[in-house]
Amino acid sequence: MECWVLNESLSVILVCCRGAWRRQLDKNLKFHKLVAYGIAVNATIHIVAHACNLERYHQGQSAEAGGLLAALSKLGDTCNESYLNPIRTFRTNTTSELLMTITGISGLMISLAFILIMTSSTEFIRQTSYELFWYTHHLFIIFFISLAIHGAGRIVRGQTPESLLRHNVTFCRDHYAEWQAAAPCPVPQFSGKEPSAWKWVLGPVVLYACERLIRFWRFHQEVVITKVVSHPSGVLELHMKKRHFHMAPGQYVLIQCPSISWLEWHPFTLTSAPQEDFFSVHIRAAGDWTAALCQAFGAEGQAPKEPWSLPRLDVYFYWICRDSRAFEWFADLLLSLETRMSEQGKTHLLSYHIFLTGWDENQVIHIALHWDENTDVITGLKQKTFYGRPNWNNEFRQIAYNHPRGWMGLGGMIRGSGCLNARCVSGGISDIHKGEAVSSSASHILILFSCLAIYYFEGIQIVENMRHASKELC
Numbered sequence: 197m198e199c200w201v202l203n204e205s206l207s208v209i210l211v212c213c214r215g216a217w218r219r220q221l222d223k224n225l226k227f228h229k230l231v232a233y234g235i236a237v238n239a240t241i242h243i244v245a246h247a248c249n250l251e252r253y254h255q256g257q258s259a260e261a262g263g264l265l266a267a268l269s270k271l272g273d274t275c276n277e278s279y280l281n282p283i284r285t286f287r288t289n290t291t292s293e294l295l296m297t298i299t300g301i302s303g304l305m306i307s308l309a310f311i312l313i314m315t316s317s318t319e320f321i322r323q324t325s326y327e328l329f330w331y332t333h334h335l336f337i338i339f340f341i342s343l344a345i346h347g348a349g350r351i352v353r354g355q356t357p358e359s360l361l362r363h364n365v366t367f368c369r370d371h372y373a374e375w376q377a378a379a380p381c382p383v384p385q386f387s388g389k390e391p392s393a394w395k396w397v398l399g400p401v402v403l404y405a406c407e408r409l410i411r412f413w414r415f416h417q418e419v420v421i422t423k424v425v426s427h428p429s430g431v432l433e434l435h436m437k438k439r440h441f442h443m444a445p446g447q448y449v450l451i452q453c454p455s456i457s458w459l460e461w462h463p464f465t466l467t468s469a470p471q472e473d474f475f476s477v478h479i480r481a482a483g484d485w486t487a488a489l490c491q492a493f494g495a496e497g498q499a500p501k502e503p504w505s506l507p508r509l510d511v512y513f514y515w516i517c518r519d520s521r522a523f524e525w526f527a528d529l530l531l532s533l534e535t536r537m538s539e540q541g542k543t544h545l546l547s548y549h550i551f552l553t554g555w556d557e558n559q560v561i562h563i564a565l566h567w568d569e570n571t572d573v574i575t576g577l578k579q580k581t582f583y584g585r586p587n588w589n590n591e592f593r594q595i596a597y598n599h600p601r602g603w604m605g606l607g608g609m610i611r612g613s614g615c616l617n618a619r620c621v622s623g624g625i626s627d628i629h630k631g632e633a634v635s636s637s638a639s640h641i642l643i644l645f646s647c648l649a650i651y652y653f654e655g656i657q658i659v660e661n662m663r664h665a666s667k668e669l670c
Contacts, residue, residue, distance in 0.1 A: 223565070232314060239310065243303075250283070250290045257286040267372040271383070278386045280353055299349030305342040309335040326483055330460060340401060343393050350388020359385040415452075422474055426495035429536050430481035433467075433528070434493075435474045443468065443475045446562065446573060451477070456488045465576060467528050478528055480535065512595055513548035514586060527575045534577060549591070550581045 255261060256269030272279025283290060294300035315321070316332035355363070359382075368381035375381045423435035443466050450461040462485060468476040481487040530548065537546060550572075555563075563573050572580045 235310070236314060243307070250294065253281045253283040254286065254290050256281055257283055264369060264372050277383055280386045282351055297349045297351060299346060299351040302342040302346040305338055306346065309339040326485065327460065340397055344397050347391025347393055352389050353386045354389055356385045356387050424493050427532050429532065429539060430490060431532060432479045432490050432493060432495050433476060434479065435476045437474050441475065443470055445470060449477065453489055453492060455492055456485060460485060478531065511546050513546060516551040516553060516585065518554040527577065530577055548579055549586065550575060550579065551586055552581050552583050553585055555583065
């Protein structure tokens with residue numbers, strides 16, 4: 197049991213680690229859940245074993261009991277004897293007797309706290325009432341305090357080392373009737389086992405306390421909100437600054453809003469680029485706390501704009517970059533479009549493919565750790581990033597297969613657009629309406645879909661803004 201206690205203590209520390217160490221422990225939540233399941237199984241075995249032992253102790257005091265069990269149970273009735281059986285009479289109620297001890301009370305507290313923590317950690321509870329999950333999880337404080345004092349009652353007893361030296365257990369267990377008379381078999385002496393759970397808990401708890409102190413110190417450092425942007429579909433964008441704060445790709449921050457709750461902290465992935473002089477998050481109103489946050493910033497009540505009646509457009513967006521940081525400036529807009537289309541059931545309108553042609557060893561390790569997650573580690577989108585350059589022949593051939601009678605247009609910012617035009621024709625796309633070719637930097641080959649997709653969702657004004665942005669980028 198002590199091993200699971202240590203692992204659970206460590207899993208609490210792993211969940212609370214931040215920064216660079218946190219990125220090295222990306223599987224800590226899975227480890228935390230695995231340890232919880234292990235504790236549940238071992239705790240069940242532990243409780244059942246104690247229940248069986250108590251029943252056996254009780255039967256040892258009955259008139260029908262005999263043999264070694266009866267001899268051990270009667271020890272302690274006379275002077276100079278120590279008892280082994282904590283149930284002293286057959287008339288004793290084992291449940292009430294247990295609940296009058298430190299062991300029984302702390303064991304009950306441990307069991308109740310653990311049951312509440314596990315049941316409130318289900319996916320359904322977290323989605324419907326995150327506050328219940330958050331507050332109930334802090335019962336771990338009662339769990340660990342009770343665990344540390346659980347063995348103080350010393351209900352589990354064993355033979356003392358001195359008695360073992362004088363009492364030959366192998367020989368004397370078959371001669372229990374002669375314990376008083378036989379020299380090799382004096383009356384055995386018993387004492388409670390030393391509690392040891394606190395030794396396993398102390399180290400991780402100290403680490404956790406240090407982490408909380410560091411977080412408390414950081415909490416008192418000033419954070420300035422420099423910009424608030426309200427996006428469609430209930431998405432709130434916050435730009436913030438903090439002295440001596442340097443972000444890293446994939447990092448997240450914990451946000452607290454005192455006007456909503458002093459105790460709730462919610463994690464959000466940073467959406468800004470590392471080279472920017474601010475850090476930002478995008479928060480969607482998906483629950484009570486996020487809805488209250490949007491209301492606190494005056495971003496509530498914005499009804500989504502209805503799209504104009506346009507012919508059905510299927511947009512294929514290809515974005516190729518050498519540096520992963522180049523994705524940062526457009527990823528938030530892609531995420532907003534992705535969310536909006538999913539809500540309206542129009543996911544067919546946009547099929548985007550992002551290619552990264554340059555990476556280093558650290559990025560490879562980071563990508564491998566996050567590969568099985570639902571969102572991409574680089575962009576945060578549902579569509580995973582491809583690595584290397586696209587095979588244009590295969591890509592255009594697949595588009596032609598999907599739209600055998602459709603009208604195709606090739607537009608945006610393209611280097612070598614004539615080559616792509618030829619590959620479109622060879623792929624089976626004969627009716628090509630090519631947009632204006634714009635010179636781009638050598639690190640980008642970008643087929644920009646923004647005019648089509650954003651026009652559908654946001655209107656003419658944003659299209660004009662994106663045109664200016666595209667020109668400035670070039």
